[in-house]
Amino acid sequence: MKKGTVLIVDDNTTILVALKLLLQPHFKSVKTIENPNLLLSFPNLKEVDVLLLDMNFTKGTNTGNEGLYWFQRIHELAPNTSVVMMTAYGDVELVVKTLKKGATDFVLKPWDNKKLLATVQSAYQLSRSNKEVNSLKENEKNLKSLINAPNTDAIIGQSSAFKAVMSMVEKVAKTDANILITGENGTGKEIIAKKIQALSTRKNNLLISVDLGAIPESLFESELFGHKKGAYTDAIEDRVGKFEIANKGTLFLDEIGNTPIQLQSKLLQVLQNRTITKVGENKQIPIDIRLICATNCNLEQMVADGSFREDLLYRINTIHIELPALRDRKEDIALLTKHYLALFAKKYNKPNIKIHASALQKLEKHTWPGNIRELKHTVERIVILTESMQITSNDIFFKNSKNTRFKEDVTLDEMEKNMIINALEKHDGNMSTAAKQLGITRQTLYNKTKKHLPK
Ligand SMILES: Nc1ncnc2c1ncn2[C@@H]1O[C@H](COP(=O)(O)OP(=O)(O)OP(=O)(O)O)[C@@H](O)[C@H]1O
Numbered sequence: 440m441k442k443g444t445v446l447i448v449d450d451n452t453t454i455l456v457a458l459k460l461l462l463q464p465h466f467k468s469v470k471t472i473e474n475p476n477l478l479l480s481f482p483n484l485k486e487v488d489v490l491l492l493d494m495n496f497t498k499g500t501n502t503g504n505e506g507l508y509w510f511q512r513i514h515e516l517a518p519n520t521s522v523v524m525m526t527a528y529g530d531v532e533l534v535v536k537t538l539k540k541g542a543t544d545f546v547l548k549p550w551d552n553k554k555l556l557a558t559v560q561s562a563y564q565l566s567r568s569n570k571e572v573n574s575l576k577e578n579e580k581n582l583k584s585l586i587n588a589p590n591t592d593a594i595i596g597q598s599s600a601f602k603a604v605m606s607m608v609e610k611v612a613k614t615d616a617n618i619l620i621t622g623e624n625g626t627g628k629e630i631i632a633k634k635i636q637a638l639s640t641r642k643n644n645l646l647i648s649v650d651l652g653a654i655p656e657s658l659f660e661s662e663l664f665g666h667k668k669g670a671y672t673d674a675i676e677d678r679v680g681k682f683e684i685a686n687k688g689t690l691f692l693d694e695i696g697n698t699p700i701q702l703q704s705k706l707l708q709v710l711q712n713r714t715i716t717k718v719g720e721n722k723q724i725p726i727d728i729r730l731i732c733a734t735n736c737n738l739e740q741m742v743a744d745g746s747f748r749e750d751l752l753y754r755i756n757t758i759h760i761e762l763p764a765l766r767d768r769k770e771d772i773a774l775l776t777k778h779y780l781a782l783f784a785k786k787y788n789k790p791n792i793k794i795h796a797s798a799l800q801k802l803e804k805h806t807w808p809g810n811i812r813e814l815k816h817t818v819e820r821i822v823i824l825t826e827s828m829q830i831t832s833n834d835i836f837f838k839n840s841k842n843t844r845f846k847e848d849v850t851l852d853e854m855e856k857n858m859i860i861n862a863l864e865k866h867d868g869n870m871s872t873a874a875k876q877l878g879i880t881r882q883t884l885y886n887k888t889k890k891h892l893p894k
Pocket residue numbers: 592593594595596622623624625626627628629630631693735775811812815
């Protein structure tokens with residue numbers, strides 16, 4: 440099947456006809472124009488694979504400057520089109536000038552048919568590969584921007600402890616320093632690593648995350664450094680490791696404290712030499728990565744115990760960012776709750792759901808062993824389960840702690856108190872509607888409130 444589009448631009452119609460006849464049997468489409476001005480309005484100029492361009496158009500000129508001018512215009516309008524210059528004068532200097540500017544080749548008039556065909560065919564191949572490379576580059580760019588898409592997870596926090604963290608993040612993000620982020624589970628280590636990458640000079644390259652705790656020991660080297668086909672029984676094809684994928688970008692090694700001691704030395708070696716060697720290969724591949732590590736372990740303690748290499752710790756903790764536990768930044772609990780409430784209200788189509796102040800107080804008193812992740816899940820659960828549009832403290836219960844409403848050892852008196860609080864919260868302190876809900880008179884509710892909730 441014939442492929443490719445060729446466009447011939449020459450003011451001499453005899454030349455146009457001769458070239459068309461010569462090229463037509465070999466290409467899908469061969470078009471001609473006499474006047475180069477028509478190039479500016481030529482439909483789909485970018486689709487043209489090869490353009491054969493005369494160097495002189497005005498009668499009596501042979502400077503070639505016109506050809507040079509039109510070549511530059513074409514190059515701007517269709518950068519992937521291969522342009523082959525045609526000259527009758529063999530002005531070497533001019534031809535060299537055009538080639539330097541990016542023309543693909545040139546042919547001398549009168550031409551040798553075989554030679555001209557070969558020139559146009561290789562110009563076609565070049566244009567095809569340029570287009571392919573560009574479309575691959577475009578794909579790569581799109582993929583990167585998709586992967587690095589601005590994190591829709593807003594980072595919330597106004598407490599002084601959290602503000603200190605964020606100011607540190609902003610200070611160090613633009614440097615290439617290795618960063619160690621520590622903090623309990625769910626404190627936001629990963630979200631902070633992503634923020635650092637987004638603020639860094641490497642933001643247009645990838646952030647590759649590796650959970651070191653999840654890699655089986657036997658696959659550690661292959662996962663991180665890659666392997667050659669046949670390096671071991673299961674290595675049925677070449678594999679690129681995470682270090683290599685992260686090249687020019689950022690590598691996020693999560694749960695670094697879970698790296699087995701015998702593998703820590705391999706990691707250290709790579710970080711020191713900044714080169715990797717694939718399993719089953721001897722070649723050293725240089726890598727250029729920014730390293731961010733995270734852990735909820737106390738690495739200093741692990742060094743003291745002999746379960747973490749001190750030299751590795753010093754290699755990874757040029758900057759140390761310690762994330763506070765949620766219970767140590769209580770001011771942020773209400774902010775985070777409202778943020779997640781809005782998020783889940785939208786997700787579960789409960790747009791008018793509100794939270795009562797007493798419910799927020801209850802959340803603020805909790806110790807949050809699972810930190811922000813636990814808070815997020817708690818709010819989601821409440822939004823799903825709550826039937827009313829006002830979340831009260833009685834709607835709040837924590838995983839692994841029983842809802843007081845279902846406590847087995849609760850007294851009748853406590854139960855009554857809880858029901859009254861719940862009803863009052865639900866109706867914003869309105870005694871009449873709360874009494875109606877409880878099935879008692881307003882006066883009875885008054886008396887019981889006095890008893891259970893003395894001022
Ligand atoms: N400051 C914050 N503002 C809003 N959401 C946050 C914040 N910090 C963490 N989160 C959210 O909390 C959840 C847990 O965060 P992340 O995974 O970053 O924590 P982690 O410390 O890496 O957890 P682990 O130690 O379990 O790996 C995520 O859903 C994240 O979006």
